Amino acid sequence: MKLILTTEVSGLGAPGDVVEVKDGYGRNYLIPRGFAIRWTRGAESQIASIKKARDAREIRDLGTAKEVAGQLGALKVKLKTRAGESGRLFGSVTTNDIAEAVKAAGGPQLDRRRIEIVNAIKSLGTHRVSVKLHPEVAATVEVEIVAG
Incomplete structure (x- = not known):
């Protein structure tokens, strides 16, 4: 299952990352808790806004x-x-x-x-x-x- 992370998940990735996870992990844990959304072509446009918000919060170097x-x-x-x-x-x-x-x-x-x-x-x-x-x-x- 392909997902876009909306928050940082330890060991998996940062907000805006597109990750491939097992179906049960995505369906039963990540999506219900709001840690990720399903990847679609339409959701690709949301990646830019998620990464922009992450960069604003993150310490640069x-x-x-x-x-x-x-x-x-x-x-x-x-x-x-x-x-x-x-x-x-x-x-x-x-x-x-x-x-x-x-x-x-x-x-x-x-x-x-x-x-x-x-x-x-x-x-x-x-x-x-x-x-x-x-x-x-x-x-x-x-x-x-x-x-x-």
Whole structure:
């Protein structure tokens, strides 16, 4: 089955890429979740707009990505959230919360889809979060979660 990716799928491709996948994977996973659309001649015209939007969000080159990674490494990010007396949060911290906290701390504007939280953040304290800036560059940001 031939599909056009609308979002980045790890191990498969980036938005706007035309990929060939097994029928069940495309029909049961990618299309229902909105990760891809069926490839048709008419959909070919959508590829240009998808790639244009991706280029606007993406960090241009390797040098810029390394520079942003350096900024993120030196940044002290504090995120205030509601928590109980035992230190457990009401809910969990999302990638959108982290992107806003980085911007508030004076860091660069980050795309929330590039932020990877390995284990859900549900407690107070310092947590490490990975940010994929470029296919070759990933930065680690330490986020301090405080009761607020």
